[in-house]
Amino acid sequence: MRKKIVAGNWKMNKTADEGLALVSEVVNMVNAEVTGDVTVVLCPPALYLTTYKPYLTGNKLALGAQNCHEKASGAYTGEISAPMLKSIGVDYVILGHSERRQYFGETNAQLAEKVNSALENGLTPIFCCGESLEMRENGDYLGFVKAQITESLFHLTDEQITKVVIAYEPIWAIGTGLTATSAQAQDMHFELRQHLAGQYGDAVAQEISILYGGSANAQNAAELFAQPDVDGGLIGGASLKSRDFVTVVKARA
Numbered sequence: 015m016r017k018k019i020v021a022g023n024w025k026m027n028k029t030a031d032e033g034l035a036l037v038s039e040v041v042n043m044v045n046a047e048v049t050g051d052v053t054v055v056l057c058p059p060a061l062y063l064t065t066y067k068p069y070l071t072g073n074k075l076a077l078g079a080q081n082c083h084e085k086a087s088g089a090y091t092g093e094i095s096a097p098m099l100k101s102i103g104v105d106y107v108i109l110g111h112s113e114r115r116q117y118f119g120e121t122n123a124q125l126a127e128k129v130n131s132a133l134e135n136g137l138t139p140i141f142c143c144g145e146s147l148e149m150r151e152n153g154d155y156l157g158f159v160k161a162q163i164t165e166s167l168f169h170l171t172d173e174q175i176t177k178v179v180i181a182y183e184p185i186w187a188i189g190t191g192l193t194a195t196s197a198q199a200q201d202m203h204f205e206l207r208q209h210l211a212g213q214y215g216d217a218v219a220q221e222i223s224i225l226y227g228g229s230a231n232a233q234n235a236a237e238l239f240a241q242p243d244v245d246g247g248l249i250g251g252a253s254l255k256s257r258d259f260v261t262v263v264k265a266r267a
């Protein structure tokens with residue numbers, strides 16, 4: 015059975031107090047209302063991780079960071095490493111979000127190193143992939159997304175790849191209000207699982223959770239999650255409102 019996961023990517027939002035109010039609401043709602051088997055990962059800005067950690071009570075909630083550096087330590091001003099995240103009790107780290115690829119120039123090769131560092135330090139990478147609108151309309155978008163996975167993940171062993179969570183986030187659906195239809199999401203997730211099976215075999219591919227991201231929200235989550243290869247969601251805007259986020263969580267539980 016693949017792990018069902020709903021992760022909230024807060025991006026660069028919320029002051030410390032606003033964030034703490036959101037965490038408290040989400041924790042209370044999840045513990046009171048969610049009975050099914052789902053892991054809920056909160057990914058606030060790194061600055062707040064230590065403060066929020068003690069508030070994540072219950073057995074469903076985990077803490078995630080939005081990025082880490084590929085090196086363990088050194089002269090990299092402003093950066094945060096995987097061992098540092100692990101040392102404060104973080105379990106997950108989002109890697110290769112399209113915003114980091116676009117604004118910070120992250121490459122598939124660099125992301126391979128970040129994935130290695132996360133795994134070496136006992137963090138679960140949530141590895142993001144996805145194509146632009148131009149690519150979807152005019153290009154080999156499937157080949158493009160498969161190459162992101164090949165170049166950043168296919169050096170891993172069978173054991174390591176099963177520790178990675180993949181998030182398919184079409185860039186044209188991020189922050190645009192557009193969402194992939196459930197059929198488009200399922201087609202891509204199925205293709206990505208086939209791609210993983212080609213490298214690692216079907217049994218391993220069946221163990222890897224593939225999340226959908228890109229304007230998933232309280233209205234469309236149930237239909238997306240009903241697809242056989244959609245194992246959960248990486249949620250942007252809707253993770254900033256407790257009721258909306260917990261509605262998404264309940265759609266997956």
Ligand code: 3PY
Nearest residue numbers: 023188189228229250
């Ligand atoms: C979105 O939902 O827009 C996201 O980018 C989630 O990571």
